[in-house]
Structure formats: C-alpha cells, structure tokens
Amino acid sequence: MLVAAVPLAHAGEWTGDAGIELRGFTGSPLDPVQHESNFSVYLQPEHYHDWDDGDQRFVIAPFLRVDQDDPERSHFDLRELYWRKSFASAELSVGLKKVFWGVTESAHLVDIINQTDAVENIDGEDKLGQPMINLSLLRDWGTVDLFVMPWFRERTFAGREGRLRPPFYVDESGARYESAAAEKHIDTAVRWSHYLGDWDIGLAHFSGTSREPRFVLSAFGPIPVVIPFYDQIEQTSIDLQATKGGWLWKLEAFNRSGQGHSFQALAAGFEYTLVGLFNTSADLGLITEFLRDNRDDPTIVGDKDIAVGFRLAFNDVQSTDLLAFSGIDLDTKERFSSIEGSRRLGQSWKLSLEARFFSNTKPGSTLYTLRHDDYLQFSLAKFF
Amino acid sequence: MRRPEKSLFLFLIAAAIGFGPAAADEAADKGLSIAREADQRDTGFGDASATLQMILRNRHGDQTTRQMRSRTLEVLEDGDKSLMIFDDPADVKGTSFLSFSHKEGDDDQWLYLPALKRVKRISSSNKSGPFMGSEFSYEDLSSQEVEKYAYQYLRDENFDDRDHFVIERIPVDKKSGYRRQITWIDQEEYRVWKVEFYDRKDSLLKTLAFADYKRYLDKHWRASQLDMVNHQTGKSTTLRFEDYIFGNGYADDDFNRNSLAKAR
Numbered sequence: 001m002l003v004a005a006v007p008l009a010h011a012g013e014w015t016g017d018a019g020i021e022l023r024g025f026t027g028s029p030l031d032p033v034q035h036e037s038n039f040s041v042y043l044q045p046e047h048y049h050d051w052d053d054g055d056q057r058f059v060i061a062p063f064l065r066v067d068q069d070d071p072e073r074s075h076f077d078l079r080e081l082y083w084r085k086s087f088a089s090a091e092l093s094v095g096l097k098k099v100f101w102g103v104t105e106s107a108h109l110v111d112i113i114n115q116t117d118a119v120e121n122i123d124g125e126d127k128l129g130q131p132m133i134n135l136s137l138l139r140d141w142g143t144v145d146l147f148v149m150p151w152f153r154e155r156t157f158a159g160r161e162g163r164l165r166p167p168f169y170v171d172e173s174g175a176r177y178e179s180a181a182a183e184k185h186i187d188t189a190v191r192w193s194h195y196l197g198d199w200d201i202g203l204a205h206f207s208g209t210s211r212e213p214r215f216v217l218s219a220f221g222p223i224p225v226v227i228p229f230y231d232q233i234e235q236t237s238i239d240l241q242a243t244k245g246g247w248l249w250k251l252e253a254f255n256r257s258g259q260g261h262s263f264q265a266l267a268a269g270f271e272y273t274l275v276g277l278f279n280t281s282a283d284l285g286l287i288t289e290f291l292r293d294n295r296d297d298p299t300i301v302g303d304k305d306i307a308v309g310f311r312l313a314f315n316d317v318q319s320t321d322l323l324a325f326s327g328i329d330l331d332t333k334e335r336f337s338s339i340e341g342s343r344r345l346g347q348s349w350k351l352s353l354e355a356r357f358f359s360n361t362k363p364g365s366t367l368y369t370l371r372h373d374d375y376l377q378f379s380l381a382k383f384f
Numbered sequence: 385m386r387r388p389e390k391s392l393f394l395f396l397i398a399a400a401i402g403f404g405p406a407a408a409d410e411a412a413d414k415g416l417s418i419a420r421e422a423d424q425r426d427t428g429f430g431d432a433s434a435t436l437q438m439i440l441r442n443r444h445g446d447q448t449t450r451q452m453r454s455r456t457l458e459v460l461e462d463g464d465k466s467l468m469i470f471d472d473p474a475d476v477k478g479t480s481f482l483s484f485s486h487k488e489g490d491d492d493q494w495l496y497l498p499a500l501k502r503v504k505r506i507s508s509s510n511k512s513g514p515f516m517g518s519e520f521s522y523e524d525l526s527s528q529e530v531e532k533y534a535y536q537y538l539r540d541e542n543f544d545d546r547d548h549f550v551i552e553r554i555p556v557d558k559k560s561g562y563r564r565q566i567t568w569i570d571q572e573e574y575r576v577w578k579v580e581f582y583d584r585k586d587s588l589l590k591t592l593a594f595a596d597y598k599r600y601l602d603k604h605w606r607a608s609q610l611d612m613v614n615h616q617t618g619k620s621t622t623l624r625f626e627d628y629i630f631g632n633g634y635a636d637d638d639f640n641r642n643s644l645a646k647a648r
Contacts, residue, residue, distance in 0.1 A: 015477055048648065057646075089637070100502040125500060138642055195641070200505045245490060246509040275510040276561070283510055317440055317448050317517040319476070347448065348474045383474030
C-alpha cells in the first residue's frame with residue numbers, strides 16, 4: 001500500500017556476472033581422494049531499488065557456486081540483502097551487508113566485520129554477508145559507524161575432495177564457541193573514519209566472536225578431523241594511508257585479546273607508481289609490505305614476512321592489468337607467490353588468470369600443508 | 385604571492401624564444417586576463433550533472449563505447465568537486481570516482497571498487513595517463529582552473545565565422561603530460577573551441593575540438609561534443625555530454641567517501 005503511494009524514482013535493475021573457473025594443480029594431491037583439476041561455475045546477480053527520492057534503498061545480491069568435486073565449495077550465500085534509509089546526516093542499514101576496512105594489499109588485517117568465504121579463494125577477499133544493524137553518523141569531523149551483529153557466520157572450508165586444504169578435515173557442523181550463546185552472540189563494533197588532507201584514517205574497536213577460528217583436534221585416523229573453535233575477542237585497530245604524490249604509505253595494525261595471550265599484528269608498507277612506463281600509457285606500481293604477527297604459533301601466515309610485488313596497469317581499451325607479488329617469511333624463508341591478471345574481451349566478457357605457488361615450505365607451517373597445491377586458474381566471466 | 389616567480393618563469397621562456405621582456409609581459413598579461421575572463425563568465429554555475437558517452441576508435445576505425453554519469457559541485461575558493469559513476473562496460477559498472485581538484489598542488493582522488501566494497505584513496509600523479517583507455521587523459525577531464533597554467537597571448541584568428549583569441553598555456557605542474565597547449569577562445573562568449581596539445585618533447589600530440597555549444601541558466605555554455613584526435617597513434621575519442629542538469633542542489637555531503645560508496 002505504501003509502496004504504491006511512493007513514486008518510484010529509480011526503477012531498479014538486475015546486474016551482475018556469471019562465469020566458469022578451471023583450476024589445474026601442478027602437483028599430485030596429498031590425499032588420493034582429491035583431484036588433479038577442478039571445474040566450477042558461479043553466478044552473482046545483484047538487484048537494487050531506490051525510492052523516497054533516493055533516501056531509501058533495497059539491495060539483494062545472492063551468490064551461487066557449483067563445484068565439480070567439492071560439495072563444500074558448492075554453496076549459496078546472500079552477500080547482501082538489506083534496506084537502508086538515509087537521513088540528513090545519518091544512515092541506517094538493516095540486513096546482510098558487506099563492509100570493507102583497510103588499506104594494504106598483501107593482507108587485510110583490520111577487515112573484521114564480514115567472515116571470510118575461505119572456500120572461494122585463499123586470498124581472503126571473498127566475504128559472507130553479515131547480518132547487522134549499521135548506523136552511520138556523518139559529521140564534519142568524520143564518519144562514525146556503529147554495528148550490532150546479532151548472528152555469527154562460520155568460516156567456510158574446503159571439503160575432503162577439495163584442494164587447498166590442510167591435511168585434516170574441518171568439521172564445520174561441530175563448531176564450538178567460547179560464548180554460551182554460540183552463533184547467537186551479539187557482536188558490536190564502532191569505527192571512526194576520516195580524511196585530513198593527504199591522510200585517510202580509520203580507528204575501530206570490535207567486540208565479539210572472532211572471525212578467525214582456532215582448531216581443536218576431534219578425531220584421529222588416516223585423515224584427522226578438527227573442529228573450529230571461535231573465541232570471544234576484543235580487537236582495537238587502526239588503518240592509515242598517506243598519499244604523497246606517486247607514493248602511497250600504508251599501515252594496518254591491531255591489538256587483539258581473548259584468543260590466547262593478547263597479541264598484536266601489523267601490515268605496513270608502500271606503493272609507488274611509475275606513470276607512463278617506457279613512454280607507453282602503462283603504469284607500474286611497486287609494492288612492498290612488511291607483515292608481523294607476534295603470536296608464538298608456526299601456523300600463522302605473515303608472522304614476520306616481507307611481500308614484494310608490482311601492479312601493472314596497461315590503461316588500454318581492454319583494461320588489461322597484472323598484479324604479481326611474492327611473500328617471504330624472514331625466519332623460515334618459506335615463500336608464497338601470486339600472479340593475477342585480467343583483460344576485458346569485447347564489451348562484456350572478462351578473462352582472468354591466477355597462479356599461486358608455495359615454495360621452500362617447512363613442516364609444521366600452513367604453507368607446508370599446501371605444498372602440493374600450486375595451481376593455475378583460468379576464468380571467463382560474462383557481465384550483465 | 386606567487387606572481388614574481390611566475391613572471392620570472394615567463395621571462396625566461398620569452399627570452400628563450402626571442403621576445404623582449406616588455407612584449408612578453410604584455411602577452412602574458414593579456415593571456416592571463418583572457419583566461420580569467422573565461423573563468424569569470426562561468427562562475428556561479430553552482431552544480432551540474434550530465435550523462436557521458438565515450439566512443440573510442442583505434443586507427444583501423446574499430447569502435448568501443450563507455451557510458452558514465454558525472455556530478456560536479458562548484459567550489460569558489462578552490463577547485464571543483466566531482467563524482468563520476470561508471471555504467472558501461474558492465475564489468476566496471478558500479479565503480480565510481482571522486483575527485484577534489486585544487487588550484488594548487490595535487491588533486492584528492494578516491495575510487496570505489498564495488499566487488500570488495502572498498503573505497504581506495506588513489507594517487508593523482510598519473511594525470512597524463514589515459515582515462516578509461518581513451519585519448520583523454522585525467523588532466524584533460526579535470527577541472528580547468530586558471531592557476532593550473534601560465535599564459536601567453538599569441539594572436540587573433542577567425543574561423544567558422546568567429547573571432548578567436550589564440551592563447552598558449554603552459555602547465556604549472558611538472559607531472560603534466562604536456563609541454564604546452566594552444567587554445568582557441570571565441571571573443572564574444574569566451575568559449576574554448578579548439579585545443580592543440582604538445583607533448584613533453586614539444587611535438588603535436590593531440591587536437592581537441594568542441595562542438596554544439598548549448599547555453600544553460602542563460603549564462604553557462606557547455607559543449608555537447610568533444611572530439612580528441614591523437615596525431616601520433618591515429619586513435620581518436622568522441623565524448624558526448626547529454627542531459628545536462630544545473631541546480632541539482634548538491635552540497636559537500638554529496639561529494640565524500642560515503643556518497644562515493646553509495647553512488648548509483
């Protein structure tokens with residue numbers, strides 16, 4: 001009734017993309033039930049609808065992947081399903097949302113609101129929709145975001161037949177929680193973000209269920225089974241970027257308590273862009289980042305690492321670009337390398353290539369468990 | 385405050401190309417006053433929005449198109465603020481670009497990447513780089529502030545039944561992709577009709593032609609079509625502006641990181 005009375009200022013539309021993905025692994029699997037190669041398809045449509053002179057918006061963005069081998073990777077999620085109302089200097093959103101915090105490229109330390117959809121990709125950039133009430137206060141002195149999150153999303157993991165998993169099986173259905181309320185624990189967060197001249201800054205505090213689980217062994221056998229354990233944590237973080245000409249100076253750091261001993265983690269570095277490389281229209285960005293996590297745990301990736309890489313943007317009609325970097329652990333000399341490239345084909349197709357390599361791995365580390373999982377991935381997506 | 389420095393710069397250029405200092409000063413003053421007059425005549429537009437279509441052609445004549453929308457807020461004491469929303473090609477749909485231009489120093493720029501929901505502050509030092517793979521560079525499309533150039537009046541010239549001032553302008557910013565630009569400004573309405581861009585080696589790089597000027601709010605002239613031809617590569621780009629709307633009532637709040645992330 002109300003809807004009928006409101007003039008539809010902007011009729012919404014369905015957009016999104018769908019694609020195929022082919023992964024080929026260079027090494028034979030550690031577990032014989034795993035496969036040499038893998039094929040999957042995905043669909044992620046998005047629909048939004050604005051009304052009330054643009055002051056109200058409804059967004060729905062489902063995601064579906066169907067995987068040839070791994071039933072855990074075949075999954076459906078609502079990345080977004082929310083309603084937002086804008087006021088003079090505030091905004092209220094209710095529903096499933098995705099929120100990104102941070103500035104660095106090789107790690108996303110302070111980005112804590114959404115759970116990682118780890119079965120999608122090991123880069124930690126795919127996120128599950130987080131149920132929340134989010135109030136944003138827009139002031140001259142910055143934006144204050146308040147979050148109340150009434151339902152926790154568990155991290156996703158590859159199943160038995162999936163690659164890029166540890167040599168044990170993660171039993172997600174047996175997940176345990178420090179809080180008696182389990183996944184119904186109400187998590188809260190607050191963040192202030194602003195920019196001052198060349199500086200962009202964010203200060204945040206999160207109180208609630210850790211997005212990063214610890215693992216508890218639950219069954220021995222040829223393939224041990226572990227269950228994820230989610231602690232209650234307090235995490236205070238900063239993200240900072242200074243943009244000085246061609247230089248971007250970046251810092252992300254946090255202090256976390258509640259997950260064993262209190263600990264700190266940091267990612268800091270720079271990206272310097274060389275414009276018009278060799279008299280062409282290509283730009284080359286040189287990236288160096290230092291990672292530190294002072295937990296005494298050999299399975300932590302990025303405990304004392306340096307990541308060095310480059311981003312090459314051809315600035316051509318097809319938007320061809322390439323991002324390559326290599327991270328090395330300064331203590332163990334273990335190395336993780338990644339190359340990602342993409343190019344538009346025609347007006348609405350995109351071809352992407354991705355390669356990831358784990359080298360010089362040492363027993364006991366996370367990279368060691370992935371030592372046979374070097375892969376090359378090809379994907380082709382249609383955007384609509 | 386910066387004037388003594390500026391005149392010294394012009395003096396050196398004038399000396400190098402053989403004019404006497406007096407003549408050079410006169411030409412510089414006249415060039416600057418024409419640029420100021422053109423700027424003054426467009427002052428007070430407040431805000432504007434438009435739909436942009438870009439047609440990119442390679443040397444074989446193959447075409448690709450881009451679709452964007454722009455929103456601009458006039459800032460009187462500094463450079464304008466603008467927000468660009470990308471609609472096509474589909475893989476960049478939802479990407480948006482926020483820019484605060486400044487009369488002096490680097491512009492502030494942020495990019496919103498919808499797949500990650502990430503607002504990213506980006507370096508504005510790539511002003512000479514191509515915008516969306518087109519023949520327009522970022523600096524060609526950024527807010528044209530008087531302070532961004534040093535000027536030199538060259539001559540009068542008549543074409544298409546209009547009298548023009550021909551002005552040379554030299555970018556102040558060392559990161560500019562150009563050594564100099566020659567602009568043709570009509571003497572009646574102070575509209576730019578043509579710009580020749582000379583690269584860092586002083587070779588003719590590109591020519592930009594403006595067409596189909598329309599007047600908005602009885603005062604502000606906007607060209608409906610811009611044609612940029614790159615003489616060195618044979619590529620060209622046509623930029624069409626449609627649906628110009630003035631007086632949208634935009635405020636500073638419509639041009640910040642929050643509005644960037646929710647722009648559609």
